Amino acid sequence: MTSSPPSELQDRGSQYWRRNIRLLLGLLAVWATVSFGCGILLHHFLDNYTLPGSEYPLGFWFAQQGSILVFIAIVFYYAHAMSKLDREFDLEEE
Amino acid sequence: MDVQGWSILLITLSFALYIGVAIASRASSTKEFYIAGGGVHPVVNGMATAADWMSAASFISMAGAISFLGYDGSVYLMGWTGGYVLLALLLAPYLRKFGKFTIPDFVGDRYESSTARIVAIVCAIFVSFTYVSGQMQGVGIVLSRFLEVDTTTGVMIGMGIVFFYAVLGGMKGITYTQVAQYCVLIFAYMVPAIFLALHMVDTPIPQLGLGGTLENGTPLLANLNNLHQDLGFASYTSGSRATIDVFFITAALMAGTAGLPHVIVRFYTVPKVKDARRSVGWALVFIAILYTTAPAIAAFARTNLLQTVSGQAYEDMPEWFNKWETTGLLVHNDLNGDGLIQYTGPNSDVPNELTVHKDIMVLANPEIAGLPNWVVALVAAGGLAAALSTAAGLLLVVSSAVSHDLLKRCLKPDISERDELRAARISAGFAVCLAGWFGVHPPGFVAEVVAFAFGLAASSFFPVLVMGIFSKRMNGLGAISGMIAGISFTAGYILWFKFISPESSKAENWWFGISPEGIGTLGMLLNFLVAGAIHRFAPPPSHETQKMVEAIRTPGSTTK
Numbered sequence: 001m002t003s004s005p006p007s008e009l010q011d012r013g014s015q016y017w018r019r020n021i022r023l024l025l026g027l028l029a030v031w032a033t034v035s036f037g038c039g040i041l042l043h044h045f046l047d048n049y050t051l052p053g054s055e056y057p058l059g060f061w062f063a064q065q066g067s068i069l070v071f072i073a074i075v076f077y078y079a080h081a082m083s084k085l086d087r088e089f090d091l092e093e094e
Numbered sequence: 095m096d097v098q099g100w101s102i103l104l105i106t107l108s109f110a111l112y113i114g115v116a117i118a119s120r121a122s123s124t125k126e127f128y129i130a131g132g133g134v135h136p137v138v139n140g141m142a143t144a145a146d147w148m149s150a151a152s153f154i155s156m157a158g159a160i161s162f163l164g165y166d167g168s169v170y171l172m173g174w175t176g177g178y179v180l181l182a183l184l185l186a187p188y189l190r191k192f193g194k195f196t197i198p199d200f201v202g203d204r205y206e207s208s209t210a211r212i213v214a215i216v217c218a219i220f221v222s223f224t225y226v227s228g229q230m231q232g233v234g235i236v237l238s239r240f241l242e243v244d245t246t247t248g249v250m251i252g253m254g255i256v257f258f259y260a261v262l263g264g265m266k267g268i269t270y271t272q273v274a275q276y277c278v279l280i281f282a283y284m285v286p287a288i289f290l291a292l293h294m295v296d297t298p299i300p301q302l303g304l305g306g307t308l309e310n311g312t313p314l315l316a317n318l319n320n321l322h323q324d325l326g327f328a329s330y331t332s333g334s335r336a337t338i339d340v341f342f343i344t345a346a347l348m349a350g351t352a353g354l355p356h357v358i359v360r361f362y363t364v365p366k367v368k369d370a371r372r373s374v375g376w377a378l379v380f381i382a383i384l385y386t387t388a389p390a391i392a393a394f395a396r397t398n399l400l401q402t403v404s405g406q407a408y409e410d411m412p413e414w415f416n417k418w419e420t421t422g423l424l425v426h427n428d429l430n431g432d433g434l435i436q437y438t439g440p441n442s443d444v445p446n447e448l449t450v451h452k453d454i455m456v457l458a459n460p461e462i463a464g465l466p467n468w469v470v471a472l473v474a475a476g477g478l479a480a481a482l483s484t485a486a487g488l489l490l491v492v493s494s495a496v497s498h499d500l501l502k503r504c505l506k507p508d509i510s511e512r513d514e515l516r517a518a519r520i521s522a523g524f525a526v527c528l529a530g531w532f533g534v535h536p537p538g539f540v541a542e543v544v545a546f547a548f549g550l551a552a553s554s555f556f557p558v559l560v561m562g563i564f565s566k567r568m569n570g571l572g573a574i575s576g577m578i579a580g581i582s583f584t585a586g587y588i589l590w591f592k593f594i595s596p597e598s599s600k601a602e603n604w605w606f607g608i609s610p611e612g613i614g615t616l617g618m619l620l621n622f623l624v625a626g627a628i629h630r631f632a633p634p635p636s637h638e639t640q641k642m643v644e645a646i647r648t649p650g651s652t653t654k
Contacts (some may be wrong), residue, residue: 024183031179032154035172035348040341043165047331054305055313060331063168064160064389065301068175068382075182075378079371082187086368091650093366 016089023081027074034070039063100471101240108278108475112482115274116259116267124515127264128195128494129362134269136369140376142269143360145276145483147351147377149225149382150232152628153279153480158455160392161399164322165333167392169340173347173548175378175385180352180556182374186361188563190370191646195362196491197355197555198499204562206639207570208504213577216462217554218355218495221547222488223529225356230533231483233478238459239421240474246534252482253530260486260493261522265363268486275479280383282476284285286460286469287387290394293463304390321400326442334477342612349618353556356487359494367649387424395455398462403448404437411435414461423451441613489529493522546588549614553580557621566643572629580621587613 039047039062046059051066086092095103121127134142152174160167192200196217202211230249237248259267287300295306295314307313312320318330328334351357360377361370403411408426418424426435429447437448455479460470497518501511509517554577561568561576588610591599601607608616634640 013644013648020647027183028179031176035176035344037342039172040160040337040344041169043337044332053307054302055307055315057315057331060165060168060315061305063165064171064385065304067172068385068453071175071179071381072375072378072382074179075375076372078183079368082371083368088647091648093368093650 012089014039016085019085020082023085024078027078031071031074034062039067045061095467097467097470098213098240098242100468101474104468104471104475104495105237105241105478108135108479111274111278112255112271113258115271116263119263119266119270121262121264121266121515124195124498124511124518125516126266127515128490128498129359130264130266130269132193132363133365134363136364136373137376138273139269139364139369139373140378141276141380142272143357143373143377144380144384145272145279145479146268146487146522147357147381147484148279148480149484150229150236150477150481152388153283154232154236154453154456154477157388157391157395158387158452161396161455162450162452163333164328164330164396166340166401167389168333169343169347171389173344174351175381176344177351178374178378178381180348181357181361182378184560184563185352185358186370186374187367187649188557188646189358190361190364191367191649192516192642193362195359195498196356196494197559198495201504201558201561202499202572204635204639204642205558205568205573206635207574210558210570210574210577211499211503213574214555214558215495215499217550217577217581218499219492221354221551222356222491222495223532224547226485226488226492226525226529227532229481229488230529232481233485234533235453236457236474236477236481240471249530249533252478252485252533253526254377256482256489257523257526260489260526261519264491264518264522265359268483268490269363271486272481272483275483276380279476279479279483280380282472282479283384283387283393285472286463286465287391287394289465289469290398290459290463291390294394294397300390300394301386302358302457303305304393308397314397318393318397320401321397321404321528322439323344325404325438326358326444328441330393336607338607339601339604339612342608342615344612346552346612346614346618347551347648349552349556350614351421353551353554353559354547355555356484356491358559359491391456391459395459395462398459399439399450399455402462403435408433408435416463417439418454418458423454426447485529489522489525492525493543496525497522544611546584546592546614549584549588549617550581552614553584553617553621557618557625561622561625563643563646566640567629567634568625569632569635570630571632572625575628576621576625579624584614584617585588587617600619642649 025037043059043063047057049058050056052056125131156170198214200212201214234245234248237243238245259271288298291297291300291303295303297303297306308317315331322330364370364373414457426448429445435448436444438444440448460473497514501517502514558573558577591610
């Protein structure tokens with residue numbers, strides 16, 4: 001690795017941090033949409049529909065099972081995307 | 095073999111397993127005692143976290159609570175899993191990079207203040223103790239019901255087991271016994287659930303059974319809604335709580351989960367930042383197996399209960415009915431003297447004659463469904479695994495708060511490694527005994543306080559940790575005033591409506607219609623606001639601290 005002047009290092013550091021913040025704000029938006037949105041605020045409206053291919057009222061499903069499945073996807077996606085970001089910025093641990 | 099014989103056999107086998115694992119993984123240094131040496135594989139840590147997290151309440155009470163609450167029970171399902179998203183995105187990786195032993199470590203170092211450290215120590219001990227007494231009580235109830243010993247003996251046996259592996263093995267011993275306990279508890283939870291699902295909706299996957307169809311062709315949930323309507327209960331899938339209250343309770347449980355010290359500390363035990371991120375995902379997978387099954391068990395149990403007892407003759411009740419009556423958790427009062435059981439809800443003209451405690455639903459479910467004796471006994475072993483694993487994790491937080499945060503970091507910084515390890519063991523042993531005492535003599539308010547531990551964690555720890563990581567400008571003054579404002583507001587509101595003036599605890603008196611269970615969310619917002627306003631009156635943190643914040647934000651870099 002070539003040695004960079006400190007200010008450039010700092011820029012890269014804050015660029016990495018900005019990318020991280022953007023990613024996690026996006027994922028928190030998904031987190032809030034499935035739980036507070038579909039599971040709570042839109043629950044009665046969504047209950048007029050069923051989960052395709054089953055008998056679940058859709059809002060009830062989001063509240064009791066669906067949001068949990070999306071949470072798992074969010075956490076693994078974040079771990080995956082951050083590992084990629086670490087590699088891009090050369091911040092992987094030994 | 096009868097239920098008691100099977101119970102003795104399965105419980106003894108599971109205890110022998112935990113002791114064997116504990117002997118194989120003794121701790122020999124403080125690093126092993128506090129964080130298992132920091133070399134735990136992320137999947138293993140995920141499994142241990144799941145056992146650590148899922149308490150007697152998750153195992154025994156949650157499905158029962160959902161069974162009675164219907165949609166309103168979703169607050170627990172979303173709240174106690176959604177917190178892991180916050181943990182994964184906002185806390186775990188950065189605290190792992192920080193790389194010390196405890197939460198007060200982080201709070202004290204980041205805010206350069208021993209006041210903040212002590213506030214954090216007190217919060218950690220308070221939250222952990224209220225929680226742990228509930229676990230010990232759970233152990234006592236399960237052992238007394240299934241082994242037919244008295245509750246005190248039951249608690250003593252539980253204490254002995256926890257004492258053995260928590261004091262001997264510290265975090266290292268706890269981690270590997272928790273893995274064993276996870277396997278026991280999830281097996282014990284799933285087997286009856288699978289039997290029930292096959293029996294009721296003809297599918298071997300209980301999670302899918304919730305959306306399944308009964309033998310007579312009606313969907314399970316639609317059938318349940320009809321039963322509820324006929325008997326005068328609120329609709330199962332709609333619930334009766336106000337939307338704003340559901341919203342605030344869910345948020346408080348989420349932030350509280352992310353702020354609980356015994357969960358956070360588990361992510362100090364993995365080798366790298368990358369592992370911490372993945373490990374949260376695995377923890378959530380292992381938790382979700384139980385948490386997506388619970389609502390299915392709830393609906394099965396509700397249907398079973400209504401069909402078995404409602405409108406039936408008291409004389410024709412099966413054996414389990416009378417057995418649970420003797421524990422006082424099931425009470426039938428034949429008001430109109432017709433010999434039938436009228437089980438009705440608040441919207442019915444017929445007075446209700448049956449009260450069923452929510453804890454029965456999971457424990458008695460196999461009997462209600464007529465499952466074999468070994469399945470019934472398995473549930474007892476699983477309940478014990480859930481209670482013991484959580485108790486051990488909490489006791490470790492208490493012991494490290496005393497030996498590490500208080501003794502080493504505040505009172506006697508020059509203490510030797512050997513003495514600190516001895517102090518850690520002594521305080522763990524002392525904490526076990528105290529928890530046992532609370533288990534035998536439960537203060538009447540334990541159950542209530544446990545529920546509010548989340549509100550308190552949400553309004554104190556969670557904001558302070560998040561601001562410590564995401565704001566470089568936040569300083570000790572801001573953090574301390576935020577914590578004090580958040581926790582005193584939340585505690586005050588809870589105390590008022592639960593203890594001082596419980597008769598006024600109704601929706602029309604609550605602020606914005608938020609119940610005491612959900613007020614932690616407002617306390618958390620207050621914490622953020624106060625900290626944001628007050629921190630301007632003091633200078634920003636020192637250069638070193640700002641460097642430290644930069645360092646914990648980036649995984650690979652080192653602080654030089």
